[in-house]
Amino acid sequence: MITLFCLLLPLLAAVVASPLTRKFGHNSAWILALAPACSFFYFASHLPEIANGEVVTGGYAWVPSLNLSFSWFIDGLSLTFALLITGIGTLIVLYAGGYMKGHPQQGRFFAFILLFMGSMLGVVVSDSFLMLFVYWELTSITSFLLIGFDHTREAARRSALQALVITGGGGLLLLAGLLFLWNISGITQLSLLIHGGDLVRESPFYLAALLLILGGCFTKSAQFPFHAWLPNAMEAPTPVSAYLHSATMVKAGVYLLMRLNPVLGQTPAWEILLPFFGGITLIVGTFLSLRQTDLKLMLAYTTMASLGLLVMLTGFDTEHAISAAVLYLVAHSLFKGALFMVAGIVDHEAGTRDVTRLGGLRSAMPITFGAALLAALSMGGLPLFFGFLAKEEIYYALAGGNPRAILFTAVAVVGNALMFAIAFAVALKPFLGKPVKTPKHAHEGPVLLWLGPVVLAGLGLLAGLFSSTAHRFISSPMASAIEDKPVQVTMSTVPHLGVPLLLSVVTVALGALVFWRLAQARLLMTKFIDALGPGPDRAFDAFIAGLVKFSAAVTRFVQPGRMDVYVTATFVLVAVTLLVPPIVYGELPALPAWPADVMLHEWVFLAIAAIGVVAVLTASNRLTAIVALGIQGFAVAVLFLLFGAPDLSFTQFMVETLSVVILALVMARLRLMPSDHRPLLQRLGDGTVAVACGLGFMLLLLKATQGTFNNSLTEFFNAYSKVIAHGANVVNVIIVDFRGTDTLGEIAVVMITGLAILALIRIRTGSSTLKPRDNDPDAPEGEGA
Template sequence: MAANAPAVTFIALFLPFLAALLAPVLVRTLGAKAAWLLALAPAMAFLQFARFLPEVAAGEVVTGGYVWVPSFNLSFSWFLDGLSLTFALLITGIGALIVVYAGGYLKGHPLQGRFLGFILAFMGAMLGLVISDSFLMLFVFWELTSITSFLLIGFDHEREAARRAALQALVVTGAGGLSLLAGLIFLWNVTGVTQLSLLVHVSDGLRQSPFYFATLLLVLGGAFTKSAQFPFHFWLPNAMEAPTPVSAYLHSATMVKAGVYLLMRLNPVMGDTPAWEILLPFFGGITLISGTILGLRQTDLKLMLAYTTMASLGLLVMLTGFGSTYAVEAAVLYLVAHSLFKGALFMAVGAIDHEAGTRDVTKLGGLRSAMPITFAAALLAALSMGGVPLFFGFLAKEEIYAALAAGNPRAVFFTAIAVVGNALMFALAFAVGLKPFLGRHVETPRHAHEGPVSLWLGPVVLAALGLLAGIFSGVAHFYISSPMASAVVDEKVVIDISTVPHIGMPLLLSLVTILLGLAIFWRMDKARAWVVQFVDALGIGPDRGFDYFVRGLVRMSSAITRFVQPGRLELYLTATFILLALALLLPLILAGEWPTLPPLPDLLLVQEAAFLIIAAIGIIAVLRAKNRLTAIVSLGVQGFAVAVIFLLFGAPDLSFTQFMVETLSVVILALVMTRLQLWSRDHRPLPQKLLDSTIAIACGLGFTLLLLKSLQTPFDTVLSDFFNTYSKTIAHGANVVNVIIVDFRGVDTLGEISVVMITGLAVLALIRVRSRRGAREGKL
């Protein structure tokens, strides 16, 4: 563990949040130039994390945190190994470039400060997610990424499509977050630990647990929704309604990889089981093929990239679950390569849209001379995405085929899926990175020209890194790839693949992929037409199904609300008292805990018996009352009689409280009834009266039996002794009851007072509403 690592990590984690708070103010003050200043926050965080590269490469880990709730083993803790450190560097490094890019892309936008605040807050949430060690911290940041991405996707909130996409992403990923929470609770209960770094020590017990499969399904629910795996993939293409900086950051390099990160983190704990090695490759393979096929259907450059992102995520999930060290190495290489080339391509597409005014590939051409720097960056990124030698993407593709190619049917099947998927992504990569720039010049809505440095800096840096990482692969493997793979498999792994082609099956499959990709690219228009016909023939898909689901959910909720809450207070009170009677009587009946009836006490005729008779007379008066106001006044007789009984038995302060409560109750209820003009006699039919009487008797009987049972249990004097001992010495009060209410139960008493005040305000509001309505109707 590095010296001062906790402080350094803590500062690096909260730098994006601090910048998010300052973003609106700085943009109002400095305009678009504020983006360059705000980008220093993630850049500084990147440098802070980069300091740990030598130690993590040497096999060490960086831990830190603070104890939160020791009794529940909850802490605010983080854990940096090869996996989390690589993600942290991608998040902060690409994040700094995205902030600069957003400053140029949204220059002059009235809400640019808000946008930069949102994206920096998301950056902090994503950073917290990948370095979290405690389950609670992981879940909190996981949900925070969903909330901030909702704000970013729906940033252009005046458009219905943006609002729908934001809501869809929030619903899908939010539901997945609840699934993940349940999975983490299962992990906690099965293993007894609450930190990810400790799970590896109890992995065997988890795999052998009868709850393993349920835990796996719940965890996959969170990971698959976040990383847009089939059939939850539909939210990712729709999220392209967000501004391009969001697409370039959230949906290529960060948020959508949160699910992949979780699966990689849990691979040493939950992997190496039949369920893991069946479910992940199966759904990952489906996502890979469906993403690339649906990408061919698109003409919008961002949507083409969105579907290839979906396909890439499927490939990563498939490799993570394949069950071999080589597959993990391939996943690690591809994840880094994908973050670089996809971020560059998204930003290049944004620059094209910003300067040319369109993203439709059929309406673009000949931009090479107008946007030479953007063209160079897009071409380099496309070459890496296509897996051409010298690029880091080539290393990833070679390792994929080395991991999958084998003689058994399972390996042949998934190898074929990888070849087809990679070939389709090759064609889509050059359709995005090459086609808009070649051919004859096409007139565009805007006069196309190279954008400012803020628009091409990010694509150039990321595309160049994809090339440099491939050329200097030894350095990249030593500091990034090998430590990351070692963390995923929980053992020392050394990746040594280089850009020098090696004769063998992986190279042959790479050549097949390139040739197939070139053929598809050559006949792109026909391939697109075929896919359009195929998809249209399928009819309804998950995206439209989501609309049907939400519409049905709203209708069902409305129907249930109308049934449960019809607007009649009488029904609400009836249901409440029925449940109260059941709660009181059912435990006594089912458990057979009936109290023993006490003998009749000897009553003093002039005192106790007299007031009991007065109470009985009051009950008869309530039942015989001509109107509700008389019934309220008669009801107060019961409270006064009970207050006198308290007084006779030596509780004057309790008696005084009872007198006050009954007096105020009668006065307030009488005033309310008077203002609401409820003077009419009770005209309920006889069956309704019998039902209400039965419920009332059941509630009264339940309270009576419960109190009798409580009084027949041995009296525990611990609290009484405590209050008698400490009321004078601690609270400095001789009246124990007052001390309990004011000091020992001070917060509780404050809550009771607050409830009474709120109730009074509600009554006042009802009276005023009634008064206004009567005035309008000429009744007052």
């Protein structure tokens, strides 16, 4: 029960965020931050037992017959994510209190960020497929609200829509993938599925399930070519960038890949697709970051690159690669969250994020500079910091003598070197050098602003200094959960001579060189990328424009605004539905034998029905055709009466009488032209559709009557009509009691139809008569249909 309360606590805080902000202003951040803080301390209390290999499970059955439940599963992987979400979330709420101070919609922002926090927390602790998917989509919806928070700006609206379309589309792929896994294994809980990897991998549907799951994960974690939404999401306020797009939402796809590693991993497809797309994303992200001058965009593209590195490592699926992914994920959340907040502080206090217009802020913002430097040292992978452990483990996992190892090691070295350069460009360029005049008088921000980056950057250093403790409670349990077997992470901050250290030295040297020549590198990369032409961002715009045009064309085709087209299409579909299945599957009924004892009066009524059909077809005007149409209904009603169904016969008489009267009144009121002006070709087409529908219903009824009659319902109604409903007339009891709701619905349909007819005949357009439509050849002057 406590776990459920802690899962819902951010959502409950979102409900009261606006009232609290109206009452306490930006100081409400201290109150609202208590919600994620309480959840953080609760999850932290499970660290010892999770470190000992235990798990925390719980939940409630929702639809037991379908094996659907609201359940949670907390192991080393989900616990680490839960701590990052709630811990960093607490600092982000405080940061937003200072950053959004004075904003008229600060309460709404707090509500959105807390809703997202609760949604992301649900993703990482969900055990059931249903719960996972619901929370997954909630993160897309809440991120849409946060990215488009400043909805008066077109750029913000476009970015929010782009993120929703890409991640929402990926969510549909994920849903299909989860359904495949359910179909393959019969399991709807992740805690059980991770032990059934062999069953999934041996299934002929494995590849389909893998591709669908990867589609959901790649879109959420901004893998190439689905990455365009991530840098564009920097249109959101900086607290959103620091939280959603560095530490939480963008890692949801990485989380799910890690969670499903025991299920989908250890196959050639897994070990080819993930390193391939991850490696491309790493290189593309770092190249694109070099050309940027906006601090947030520089960090956004390196975030994209870091996500590619995580996916690449997860795809290698070795013990050291998984350990490297674990270390880097935690380190990245700490240093990137801190650097994003630093970028926000610089923008908030200096008035610009353009690195070329900044400099000399160290004396004006010493605390911010200190936090930025510590975070950059960790991002650069220098000793004593947790980022150094991650980088060393990455090279230890990738380095090898085969071509594949050499290729991906080179990719990692280039990617890490460029991220080193960007890290120090963000941390040093705005603060060192000669002071530059900025749009605002730069000064140190309030405690609400610098508290978050200081804490996160400091944790990056402390985690590196006390690495054994961090490994015991965080790294090793997380790696064990991903591998589904005990794993001990032992990497320390003490450099070890060997290939990993050599590669680290190469990385730092290359990164320092790029940082030294950053302006030239930026110019070179700009020319190179411009030469490649438009990228996925432009492709998204083209896709949306094409989709809109296609939708408009389809709408014009299926909704032309003509009733005759709608009616014809409806009856064509009815005919196809009735005729195609029995013909394709060989289920046509046998032709009935002609009865030898047809009485004279029965012949008479059959002849009357046939005469009615001829009268309808040869009628000189519509009113005559309507009256003649009732002849068949009355003839059928008499046949019902002759064969012992007086109730049904009486109903048929009433329906036919009312139909003829109402239609005659309506048609007379509308005063349609007396003749049918349809061309011969259209008459033949309409006649064909009508015959096909009649033939289809005839075949259906014949097939139904030729089947074995099941009289269980007859016996039930005969036995219980008087006992339960206290009625001797079985038919009346069925209609009024056993099918009372259906009857009520039928009455409602008749009433709605009557109201529509009444509205139609009461239409007035300036006078008591209706004006003709331009395209209605049957309407005389001054009147129309």
